[in-house]
Amino acid sequence: MRRSNPASPSAGGRSMTPIATSWTRGEPIAMRRTPSGMRLLVAVFAALAIATETPVRSIEPGTVVGPALGRSADTAESSARVEPEDKPVGDKTLVVWVALGRLDQRGGSALTLEDPRDRFDAIVFGELAPRKWMAGSDGFTRTQRDQSAAAEETEQAGALTQMAAVHQGRDITLFRDGREYAKHTIAGQPIEFGPRSVVVIGKRHRRAGEPCFLEGSVDDARVYDRALAPSELAALRPNAASGPNDRPWAWWTFDDGEAKERTGRFLLSQLSGGARIENGKLVLDGVDGTLIAKSGRPIAIVDETPSRPDPVPADWLTFHLAHPGPGQAMPGDPNCAFYWNGRYHLHYIYANQDGFVFAHVSSADMLHWKWHPTTLTPVRTEHGMFSGTGFLTKDGKPAIIYHGQGSGRNQIAIAEDDALERWSPPMALEPRIAPGQDASKIAHWDPDAWWDGTAYYALSGGSPGSGKPPTLFKSGDLRSWDYLGLFLTRDMPDVQPDEDISCPNFFRIGDTWMLLCISHNKGCRYYLGDWKDERFTPRFHARMNWRAWDCFAPESVLTPDGRRVMWAWCNLGTPQTGIQSLPRELSLPEDGVLRIRPLRELESLREDEAVSERIALKDGAAHRLDGLAGDAVELRFAVELAKASEFRLDVRCGHGGDGGIPVVIDRGNGTLSLGESRAPFALKDGEPLELRVFLDKNVIEVFANDRQAIVASHPMTLDHGHVRAIVRGGDAVIRELRSWRMRSTYATR
The missing domain is CATH 2.60.120.560 (Exo-inulinase; domain 1)
Structure with missing residues (x-):
């Protein structure tokens, strides 16, 4: 998240040997009822996507396809989104025939339905209670925590079991081999899953922390867009329809030796890690084996622009930057700040129907902000937009590095216009690991990056709960990265062992270096120290947050007159979301005490x-x-x-x-x-x-x-x-x- 000067540091990415993946295409979608001028384009781009193995990003005339992530090449007007005709799935049934590899495993999923905002419903084994099935969900918001009444799994390893989760209104019922296994009523509201949702098998969900992988095999997996009755569940058999009215919303049988989805709803099915198709079954190794299925349908990109309503609510802020909608900025981290062509540019996270996106604002004085079209979105990048920073390339071009939510990697893109509304396709930071290097400490997480005059450096934070420290990488061209090892030579005695380093922003201040960051349990904080021999040695540590997440997720920019200016997301429980702190000028005089002043403007x-x-x-x-x-x-x-x-x-x-x-x-x-x-x-x-x-x-x-x-x-x-x-x-x-x-x-x- 942080930089506009080319001579400041940070580091990014996690280092692991790239995981081999394979993609299987489903059946082409049928022609949709679209305006006559678009029918041919829909068919052509759908066929092109299948032929090139590249997801289609646009089907509108004049909209840049492939090379750029941004607005129409010839017009600022946005097109209407073309979505599949499916309605969002509310009531539903997840059904899977699964054989567990062992009964002492914890936290893997036999079948997960997940939306772009990381919300999911799943059939999970052993996460909260050993040897027991449960209805998994994001943050356990729709999960039965007291599982004392549920029976432990006793089937021998390798025995095939039908598990089903029936979601009807606020009631969730689990069935095992057609018999009720557990039932509960959720306190909140159920989730509706739209056409950009994904299906995950093996891993509990895309951003799950370990342990999160299932060991065993899946013979048949289905999702129905309605709540099946117990008698209907009892009549189901793997790899066969129970009758003419048996119409799954999504269905995998694996009989073709591929992971093809049979209804054509999910055109892209990806196997990764230790996942393979063998003897008509999806085999999962319990280490990293996963199937992820995506729609792969052509989507016309719409560029929404946040704007304040008229009239403005009386309790909205007067001189703080805050998100006006649509959606909510939760989280609302400021990211990727620049001074470019006479204007300051800032991005911040918010969530809309596509998932987590970057809002983009610009200003001549860091006070009066103009919202630009939201162009950094999952429909273009194929992943959500999470924390990162801005920097200038060795050629002086604005570039961003950020965590690609759902991709498992940090990503880099380069601006393709002076308004910073169009960006190159993201490049994943995939580091090379030299023989003898220990890559186990790398957590692809919130990054920072900079060009120091001779090389690029990227700093990857340590994700919360992972226990992993920040790590450092080096490149000459932003494409090939070498793993250098740990970023810090040591930590400070007042930093607790459970504190992560996220939202990092590393830069020179005075005669020293500053690492501005957060820990998720303590909020905004900073280190002062020395940058030498490609390592950072902190000498001082202090905090900038004093309650909850009042001051969180900092970002900074260097002004043309040499001031270091920072913002922080203020999660204050106010009517507006995405509130940014007043811009603060940071300086470090000879006495070594950090000065924090309100922006002079x-x-x-x-x-x-x-x-x-x-x-x-x-x-x-x-x-x-x-x-x-x-x-x-x-x-x-x-x-x-x-x-x-x-x-x-x-x-x-x-x-x-x-x-x-x-x-x-x-x-x-x-x-x-x-x-x-x-x-x-x-x-x-x-x-x-x-x-x-x-x-x-x-x-x-x-x-x-x-x-x-x-x-x-x-x-x-x-x-x-x-x-x-x-x-x-x-x-x-x-x-x-x-x-x-x-x-x-x-x-x-």
């Missing part, structure tokens, strides 16, 4: 300035600060604390001081707190307190003496926009208080 939003001086505060007495009410405000305090041990501001409170959120400087404990968040912060002897407080509807950001920053949210009503101050442990003086109303950044510019 924010001052251009100020209006209606009010100034107060020499406000005396008595120990323990509350002082209401009048004239500061408003829903989009900046406050700037210079405070002489003298002997006072605590300075407190209650912001967003009622006229009488009720219902606010406290901002507290506790000199005794050396902390700055905002609501429930508490960060380390200490004033030097005699140093005045300098606070900048930004209030944007229900989001609050506080900057203290350019050395600490904190963000939180607080419910706000129109009568709760006041501020009061309290000191304890002695008297104090607010030497100067300046306030401004802040103009909207969503005005046309």
Whole structure:
């Protein structure tokens, strides 16, 4: 996720010998009812896809096919999406005839139906309870956790068993050989699976953590788009229809020696790892054997452009960047920042009907953002868009590196236009492993990359829960990569063993190097250290997040005047999703203490300035600060604390001081707190307190003496926009208080 200067580092990818894969095509789809001018194109591109073994990306005249991921070559207008005529599958039945290789295996799937957003329903063996079948689902959201009533599997290894999962409304019933095995009612809503869903056999789901592979064989696998009755299940036999009305929505028999799907709904079936077809069965090795089936149907690409509704909801933010829809930015990581041709470009993740995509915004000042068409999407890349960074190639072209969600690899693409709306087809980062190198530590995960003047480096983070550290790779051309080994020479003593390094962003700052990153259980953090001999040795570590995921998934850019500016995703539970922190300027002066300042361009939003001086505060007495009410405000305090041990501001409170959120400087404990968040912060002897407080509807950001920053949210009503101050442990003086109303950044510019 992070870079616009060509002389900054990072590293990416996981190193393993590439897994051999094979693809089987199903029957060509029948001609669809389309406008007359498109019928021939549909047939031609469908045939071309089968002949070239390359998924079709577009069928619209004028739309770039193959070489570029982006908008129409000749027009900015988007076409209507051509989807299969299938309706989304709600009620359904998964049926599989499976023979387990051993009964002590855990967590593999006999049959999984998964959508582009990683939501899935599956028939899983032994994940929560050993030797027991269960209805698997994403995050166990539709899984029965108490499986004490379910019987343990006792069939001898190799014995064929029919397992079925019937989903009807909120009820899920498992059947074993036609008899009810387990039943439960889910608390939430069932998932509908659309035409871009995939079928997975062997691996529990595409992004599953180990153990996740099934050992055994599958004789027949089916999905029905309705809930079958017990009598219908009992009448089913493998590799044969039970009658003229037996019409599976998807069906694999493996009798042809291939993984062809019989209905033609899934034209692409991929075998990977230790998966093979043998004697009319899909044989899975339990190590990495997997079948993944995709639609492979031609799709006309539509470029949606996020936009704010009219009228804008009253509680939407005024000067923070946030996702306006469609879909939700959950996660909403900022990614791939550039300064290019006079504009700043930033991407962030959101989810739409295609899965996880990159929104694209640009700005002349990092405040007034314009949304571009969303062109980095799974329908073009064949995978979801997860965290990554931007960098410049040795030829000075913008490039991105990111994790291809669902692909198991990090991916690289190069811009093909100056608007950064069209991109080359992604290249998977497949590292070469030299004899004697240990590739077991590589976790293809959130990457960063840079050109240092002689070579490209790519940094791959360590995925959460894997226990794997970040690893480093090197290339001369962005295509051939060598594995260099571990990125860090050591970790710091205040970093917990279960912390991963994700969303990495590595760059020079001052005379040292900074690794900006997160751990999923602690949020945004950073290292300072030395980059030498293709290794990073950290000397210092600190945190930038103090509660939950308030400050998460950082990204940064280098401005033309040499400033390092960062954003972070603020997951605050607010009405809007995808909220980005105010841009923060980072610098590292000679004293080695990181400075964190609000972007100086924010001052251009100020209006209606009010100034107060020499406000005396008595120990323990509350002082209401009048004239500061408003829903989009900046406050700037210079405070002489003298002997006072605590300075407190209650912001967003009622006229009488009720219902606010406290901002507290506790000199005794050396902390700055905002609501429930508490960060380390200490004033030097005699140093005045300098606070900048930004209030944007229900989001609050506080900057203290350019050395600490904190963000939180607080419910706000129109009568709760006041501020009061309290000191304890002695008297104090607010030497100067300046306030401004802040103009909207969503005005046309």
